[in-house]
Amino acid sequence: MDWSGLVQAVVWLLLILDPLGNLPLFMAATHDKTSAERRKTFTLATFVAFLLLVLFMLGGITVLNLFRVTLADLQIAGGLLLLIIAVRIVLFGHWGADEEEQTSVVPLACPLLTGPGAITATLVLQATYGLALTL
Numbered sequence: 001m002d003w004s005g006l007v008q009a010v011v012w013l014l015l016i017l018d019p020l021g022n023l024p025l026f027m028a029a030t031h032d033k034t035s036a037e038r039r040k041t042f043t044l045a046t047f048v049a050f051l052l053l054v055l056f057m058l059g060g061i062t063v064l065n066l067f068r069v070t071l072a073d074l075q076i077a078g079g080l081l082l083l084i085i086a087v088r089i090v091l092f093g094h095w096g097a098d099e100e101e102q103t104s105v106v107p108l109a110c111p112l113l114t115g116p117g118a119i120t121a122t123l124v125l126q127a128t129y130g131l132a133l134t135l
Helices: 003-017 019-029 035-066 071-092 100-113 116-129
Strands: none
Touching (some): 003 116
16 A cells, blocks of 8 residues: 555545635534534534545546536536625624534535535545545
8 A cells, every 4th residue: 555645545535625714614514503413413414425535536537528517617617605604794793594404414414524625635635545545
């Protein structure tokens, strides 16, 4: 096993996923929840983000080619979605989702954790190091 590649992949994904930078957004999205509800929201968001990354790693290029979407298109769409979420949080002080499942998936799991940067990084890591190391 290529240990330097594994370390590089872990550091790269850790920097792109930015768990500490997303913490204030998590707190804003779950400001009115109890500790148990926050834990459930965190677990669901992490699971959905992991599932999305694995799905894009296994079939992302095929799906993007099928719909003729480039990685640049994906980055622009993700950036616009993040902008809409940021404006909504600034204007209303919170995301405003009614159910915790909605808060877990949007905006926490996608696009904050599994955004265009994480998807692109996963696809590049798979092309560079292979499926096993990236997974």
